[in-house]
Amino acid sequence: MVKEGNPFYFYTSSNLVELTGERADTLEELLTILKQCSGSAIFYHVFQSFRDRHFAIEKYHSDFAQWISTSLDDEVLAEKLGALDVRDFISIRDMRESMIQVIEHHLQEHPACKERTGKTPFFLSQSISVAMPTQYAVRNLEGFCQVMERVGVFSIHYHLVEARLRLGIHTNDFSYWFRTSLNREGLAKKIEEIDIYLHPLEEIRKLILRKVQEEIRT
């Protein structure tokens, strides 16, 4: 028998990028910005900006690591920042602290890096999201799969990534629904374990579908 729960309403979202007017030309300036900027700016540069490049995987998902690699040519630090695992943090504040610690530690070891000017500046941004309902609502896993096959990738990004702003850094709307409405803890965990940075969004769609279809079969 198909297990049904409260409906899951598929939303989609679009972002308008807000420019803060702040920029960093050196690592020291980036560190100052990191200490002072809003949480939503951190969220934007770590989670949101890669949405517009969702069709492929860059070396670093975080804009901070990407800039340190390509503009400052400091691959050691870029790798350290890039290796920070989202799953190790409980909040944006926590993640910010870790990034600051990694950079400060690096500067202690390599003080000459402090004032080296990047080839291009880092511009601090944040974004405003406009979320809207799509025509799709589902009550069970079978219906979920049907919609998942056709919904836009920005809808997937909204429920899988942007949801972290509302629900907490570790989870997402799909897992929340599987857990609280369909009582499927195992499936909820499997979706939370998807590494959002290692796959383009179209591949993430296939991964989610595969995991849900496996759940239906068991």
Added chain:
Amino acid sequence: MAFVSLTDYEPIVGKQCIEELYLLAEGLKGKRIKMVNSTAVGGGVAEILNRIIPLLNDLGITTLWTVIKGGEDFFEVTKKIHNALHGEGLSFPPRMKEIFLEVSRENLRYIDLEQDVIVIHDPQPIVCIESKDRTHAKWVWRCHIDISNPNEEVWDFLKGYVEHYDVALFSSPRFSKQLSIPQFLFFPSIDPLSDKNRDLEPEFINQVLDRFHIPQDKPIVTQISRFDRLKDPLGVIQAYRLAKRYTDCRLILAGGGASDDPEGELVLDEVRAEAKGDPDIHILSLLPTSSLEINALQRASTLILQKSIREGFGLTVTEALWKKKPTIGSAVGGIPAQIIPNFTGALVHSIEGTAYQIRYLLSNPEIARKLGECGHEYVKEEFLITQALRRYLLLFHVLSHPGERIIFL
């Protein structure tokens, strides 16, 4: 220009994208928008307004367009202001300010301000904000030009007006300023259905190359730019020569701006002299109406260069990326916003760097192909007219929900 409907873009950007635009427009139907600029034809701003206003109206958002009027003396002043914002030295005597203010205020008498949103494009009509208290409209200043290194006296004068607007829009993060009002990123855009960017039949491309006597016997490296020293055409020839020592290729330098610009004619002569009769260098002085020819030259190219010394946003880069061409661009103006190094193209800082990237990409066609593919996808996500439309729709929602970071429709 034939009327283009939003659904005409569906085969290019996909059904979901068009559906989302309709969803975004749903709650905005009946809103009244006024665009104000200083010219109805010619120039990038008029071109984008000509294309985007019908699309906004197609979505049920009543969008009107007013062009301000002024005499020769007014436009001489605004031209000087424009150049000063690009960093040119300028003394800004009281008489110039008087002309600017008088004509602007005269225009205000004829502009219908009964709108929901008024978008003022560039500095020419900026003084319209003096009427802010006479309306309930939200006021937006859309700055299309690079003001990253402005003449400070002129910028200080304009900033006094800018900060009375509700928001400001800039074409690149590097063009933004520290302001007391919110500012948003509005990338310029290209129209994939225009003659400069639409798909072409291979036969037409071959005809164009035959007409310009360009054999397709070896890789073609191309820079499309007007003949202007800031586009560094001589540097392009030097980079081509350095690269050609290792990898045989042809170079096309094509652009307009020579026939009606004495300095352009001079630069064209310098370029011809530097080419020294090399049969593999093709120098083409094109008419402003040569959109289809430019399209064909870009599509026939193996690599595209934009080795500018200074640049606005650099829409020639956008056009090249859209055509899936591996693109090498200088790290100036809006080019770094488009070329993410080793992902959507190659970013360079010197003639030697340009030469190396030409060699590298001609020798590694698979890497070049991958860059071209990613560049195309990136343009689809960020720099097409449908994205410009999306940003306007988002902006109108944001203006109706001040202070909210997540807006639920």
